[in-house]
Amino acid sequence: GDSVTQMEGPVTLSEEAFLTINCTYTATGYPSLFWYVQYPGEGLQLLLKATKADDKGSNKGFEATYRKETTSFHLEKGSVQVSDSAVYFCALSDMGSSNTGKLIFGQGTTLQVKP
Amino acid sequence: GAVVSQHPSRVICKSGTSVKIECRSLDFQATTMFWYRQFPKQSLMLMATSNEGSKATYEQGVEKDKFLINHASLTLSTLTVTSAHPEDSSFYICSARDMGLAGGPLYNEQFFGPGTRLTVL
Numbered sequence: 664g665d666s667v668t669q670m671e672g673p674v675t676l677s678e679e680a681f682l683t684i685n686c687t688y689t690a691t692g693y694p695s696l697f698w699y700v701q702y703p704g705e706g707l708q709l710l711l712k713a714t715k716a717d718d719k720g721s722n723k724g725f726e727a728t729y730r731k732e733t734t735s736f737h738l739e740k741g742s743v744q745v746s747d748s749a750v751y752f753c754a755l756s757d758m759g760s761s762n763t764g765k766l767i768f769g770q771g772t773t774l775q776v777k778p
Numbered sequence: 779g780a781v782v783s784q785h786p787s788r789v790i791c792k793s794g795t796s797v798k799i800e801c802r803s804l805d806f807q808a809t810t811m812f813w814y815r816q817f818p819k820q821s822l823m824l825m826a827t828s829n830e831g832s833k834a835t836y837e838q839g840v841e842k843d844k845f846l847i848n849h850a851s852l853t854l855s856t857l858t859v860t861s862a863h864p865e866d867s868s869f870y871i872c873s874a875r876d877m878g879l880a881g882g883p884l885y886n887e888q889f890f891g892p893g894t895r896l897t898v899l
Binding site (some may be wrong): 699705706708709717752756764765766767768769770771773 | 782807810812819820821822828831871873875887888889890891892893
């Protein structure tokens with residue numbers, strides 16, 4: 664079945680460092696891809712998304728490009744801030760003919776940014 | 779807009795009792811809601827898909843008689859954990875899918891509630 668694999672954390676960076684969180688997926692169809700962020704004690708918030716190959720999602724300085732050839736959707740940010748400390752989840756959803764809307768999540772990557 | 783609430787945010791109960799968790803879409807209609815379970819430092823696991831006016835669809839391995847789901851209106855779904863036991867202690871999160879204006883920016887997007895922390899003693 665469909666699945667999502669993220670790099671294991673925790674990831675610890677100094678403020679203003681460059682961030683990459685790897686995400687790869689397996690899917691039989693043409694999924695939409697998402698990054699969600701979960702701040703401590705809160706629910707998930709959509710960070711960015713891409714619905715087709717070569718699309719780039721971006722938000723709040725974060726970006727990720729839908730790479731069909733490598734089945735990847737890596738999250739990047741050029742300069743992280745302490746406020747970016749959170750758990751980041753990569754997810755996919757098959758929005759094709761079935762369009763169940765079900766999201767399949769990766770295991771999550773904890774990011775800790777130190778001043 | 780696109781806010782999903784959950785109630786209660788935190789509940790502690792005795793083993794053997796039942797607990798009901800509500801999930802509401804506050805400013806949009808959600809024909810579909812999803813219930814997830816999250817263990818500490820782990821990912822979200824989809825438990826069931828809740829469709830307004832019909833029976834929920836449970837994921838493999840989820841006991842439908844233990845986790846009762848009711849989606850009686852376009853803005854409310856409830857999850858009842860029946861005869862709760864300590865192993866049911868977890869963080870339960872719901873999400874609601876916006877099926878409003880087709881082609882609109884939020885169409886088909888899922889919005890998550892803040893979660894409910896259940897502790898069974």
